[in-house]
Amino acid sequence: MSDHQTSSAFSKRRPSALESIAAFGIITVLLYFGAGIFVPLVLATLLAFALNPLVSWMNRRLGLPDAVAVILAVLLAFAIIAGFAALAGAQINGLAQELPRYRLIIQDKLTLLQDQFGGLVWLDQINGMLSNVEQNLEDNPTPGERQPVPVTISNELGPLSILTSILGSIVGPVATIAIIVVFLIFLLLGRADLQDRFIRLVSAGRYSLTNLAISDASRRVGRYLIVQLMVNITYGTIFGAGLWLIGVPSAPLWGLLIVLFRYIPFVGALIIAVVPFALAFAVDPGWNMLLLSIGLFLVIDLTTANVIEPRLYGSSTGVSPLAILLSAMFWATLWGPVGLILATPMTVCLVVIGRHLPQFHFLETLLGSEPVLKPPERLYQRMLKGDAEDALETSEEFQDEHGRKALVRDLMLPALRLGTAELSDRPESVPQRRRLIEAFEMVVEVALEPVWTDTAPILIVGGRTEIDEAAARLVAIELAESGVSAHVLPPGAIRQEAIGRLDLDQVRTLVLVFMGTDVRAQSRYVARRIRKMAPNVHIAACLFNELAGAESADTLHVDTVLRDFDSALERIGTLHMPASQPNVSPKKSFSGLGRGDDELGQALDAIAERFNVPAAIINLLDDDRHREDEGSYHLTKMVVEHDEPLIVHSASPHDGARDNTYLVTNGIDFYAGVPLGSPESGKVGALVLLDYEPHEFSDEDIERLRNEADELVKRFA
Numbered sequence: 001m002s003d004h005q006t007s008s009a010f011s012k013r014r015p016s017a018l019e020s021i022a023a024f025g026i027i028t029v030l031l032y033f034g035a036g037i038f039v040p041l042v043l044a045t046l047l048a049f050a051l052n053p054l055v056s057w058m059n060r061r062l063g064l065p066d067a068v069a070v071i072l073a074v075l076l077a078f079a080i081i082a083g084f085a086a087l088a089g090a091q092i093n094g095l096a097q098e099l100p101r102y103r104l105i106i107q108d109k110l111t112l113l114q115d116q117f118g119g120l121v122w123l124d125q126i127n128g129m130l131s132n133v134e135q136n137l138e139d140n141p142t143p144g145e146r147q148p149v150p151v152t153i154s155n156e157l158g159p160l161s162i163l164t165s166i167l168g169s170i171v172g173p174v175a176t177i178a179i180i181v182v183f184l185i186f187l188l189l190g191r192a193d194l195q196d197r198f199i200r201l202v203s204a205g206r207y208s209l210t211n212l213a214i215s216d217a218s219r220r221v222g223r224y225l226i227v228q229l230m231v232n233i234t235y236g237t238i239f240g241a242g243l244w245l246i247g248v249p250s251a252p253l254w255g256l257l258i259v260l261f262r263y264i265p266f267v268g269a270l271i272i273a274v275v276p277f278a279l280a281f282a283v284d285p286g287w288n289m290l291l292l293s294i295g296l297f298l299v300i301d302l303t304t305a306n307v308i309e310p311r312l313y314g315s316s317t318g319v320s321p322l323a324i325l326l327s328a329m330f331w332a333t334l335w336g337p338v339g340l341i342l343a344t345p346m347t348v349c350l351v352v353i354g355r356h357l358p359q360f361h362f363l364e365t366l367l368g369s370e371p372v373l374k375p376p377e378r379l380y381q382r383m384l385k386g387d388a389e390d391a392l393e394t395s396e397e398f399q400d401e402h403g404r405k406a407l408v409r410d411l412m413l414p415a416l417r418l419g420t421a422e423l424s425d426r427p428e429s430v431p432q433r434r435r436l437i438e439a440f441e442m443v444v445e446v447a448l449e450p451v452w453t454d455t456a457p458i459l460i461v462g463g464r465t466e467i468d469e470a471a472a473r474l475v476a477i478e479l480a481e482s483g484v485s486a487h488v489l490p491p492g493a494i495r496q497e498a499i500g501r502l503d504l505d506q507v508r509t510l511v512l513v514f515m516g517t518d519v520r521a522q523s524r525y526v527a528r529r530i531r532k533m534a535p536n537v538h539i540a541a542c543l544f545n546e547l548a549g550a551e552s553a554d555t556l557h558v559d560t561v562l563r564d565f566d567s568a569l570e571r572i573g574t575l576h577m578p579a580s581q582p583n584v585s586p587k588k589s590f591s592g593l594g595r596g597d598d599e600l601g602q603a604l605d606a607i608a609e610r611f612n613v614p615a616a617i618i619n620l621l622d623d624d625r626h627r628e629d630e631g632s633y634h635l636t637k638m639v640v641e642h643d644e645p646l647i648v649h650s651a652s653p654h655d656g657a658r659d660n661t662y663l664v665t666n667g668i669d670f671y672a673g674v675p676l677g678s679p680e681s682g683k684v685g686a687l688v689l690l691d692y693e694p695h696e697f698s699d700e701d702i703e704r705l706r707n708e709a710d711e712l713v714k715r716f717a
Helices: 004-014 018-033 037-062 066-115 121-139 159-187 191-202 207-246 251-261 268-283 288-313 320-335 337-356 358-367 375-384 388-404 406-420 428-449 466-481 522-532 565-575 599-611 631-642 661-665 698-717
Strands: 458-462 486-490 509-514 537-544 558-562 615-620 644-647 670-678 681-693
Touching: 018 037, 018 320, 018 458, 037 066, 037 159, 037 207, 037 337, 066 159, 066 251, 121 681, 159 191, 207 251, 207 288, 207 337, 251 268, 268 288, 288 358, 320 337, 320 681, 337 428, 375 388, 375 406, 388 406, 388 428, 406 466, 406 565, 406 698, 428 466, 428 558, 458 466, 458 522, 466 486, 466 509, 466 565, 509 565, 537 565, 558 565, 599 681, 599 698, 615 631, 615 670, 631 661, 631 670, 631 681, 670 698, 681 698
Parallel strands: 458 486, 458 509, 509 537, 537 558
Antiparallel strands: 615 681, 644 670, 670 681
């Protein structure tokens, strides 16, 4: 087996929970005990991310060789760091010389506070500490009065020991800096080769994904470091200048330190700001300097954190605030203060890896800022646990952002699909479905404000479950928005014990709505019963599930199958349209008539009674109730094209109508059709008799039926 096949087979196997925990524990231990190696390496890597654009710019714009560009970039970076350290050191030295002057002011303020808020033990302790310091300073002799110090010569502390002690205190930091410099130079010089090796190591054959992850991580981390540096410099400049104007000592020092400490998430700026607050308390005999310093910090920090940084960063990091906080705690525990600074960029890298590499997808779920649930999933989860208030809030937020139309199509309908996929129609799922539907109905009533009607020419019924009924209500609501009224009934209305009580007198179209896939048996049963009760009712089935794509009008025994929500609304809206005025031609005169208690409908009922059959109907070639691929259309076309009667029954089978889907699926054992029209306008359809039982039909009966057709043309054309 090749390496690629081996890696592919391994990647398909997901590690168990115990293996994942063990791997995490081993990695944590290695990071803790290997801090001396990993910390310089990580610092060098982050600096490489930040300096890589500068090196590339020197290569392209200045034409410098790669090695020269790397050396210059590293020297520039460390020159800036050294200058920062020197300036901070000078400020600290000046502050140390001024501190003794502030002791009396602090004591006076503490005494005043003690007089106003008596009984505060901690104020007494601070006053006592300051008194001891003052007493120790007074007891110290002046330089001219200093007593000689006895000297004891001992072989235990020689020059070598002193030199070793001094070197021991400076070797550690110098060695760390040297390691960082070496790592940084090699990372920048060999960045292309290292990237190739990293891709080969972790890609498992998915080079495109790994390359995308590296590019994304480099872009996000580099942008974060540069933008954070610019924000921190601006923040520190304004803060230091403000403290200088207020009069706080060593104001440039606090501006410099806050630039560095703001890399610590959430609390870094506050840690440094406490020191100038204490100095303002110590320097100013009053309270103005302290209050102004605190006000300055609050204004700058709140503006930066809530206005500037969200606009500059946007989704550049992709890390949630909670993840940053937990990451800071984790890395600080492992690597101390350095871990706090490294926490955010390292977490960004983990999130990017989880976003692009499937085996690490859990990292993005745990640490990423993107919502882990899509809006339909979030709405479904709220409704499933019966949290109607949260479900309503989710729906209203979505509607405010995307509009009412998207609310129905892109949020509520997909949420119902999720319910159909998870909640079967078995009895054990009933409590969950009821909670879901109760919350759904509240969302519908408040967010969509529907107006229901008790009677309408369109009857919409949920096919099997409460979820189907909820989808039927969405169809009715959207039809009402376009001016078409529809009545909605629950699935119980078409069950065996209740379907016979359906009032279909005013119904022209019956729509069955199914969200699931098990629809055939129910659709056939309902269609068969409705055909016997009201043969003129057009039956449509809405199948809002891609897995039911194999079903058709023939397999479901219905007139029309609708699959897309919007096209279903458009089609249903045309099925109930009233007839045109009978003043042009039979084509327009008969269109849409004969479906209720109108004059033509009464005439057709009389014809059926005279021929002793259940139904007499008019089929037109351009009737919206039929599609060209349906069996009823083919029968009508045969009658019109041949201009001859078409009689199909068990005693006289017709070759052209043998196994016709319309007859077979609807259980029709007798069909008699004659052309309908006039010599002036031509034949536009057929007058048809239907019976669900065998029926003899003689030549005399055919002639009678022709006469009935001619009479209808005379009366209604």
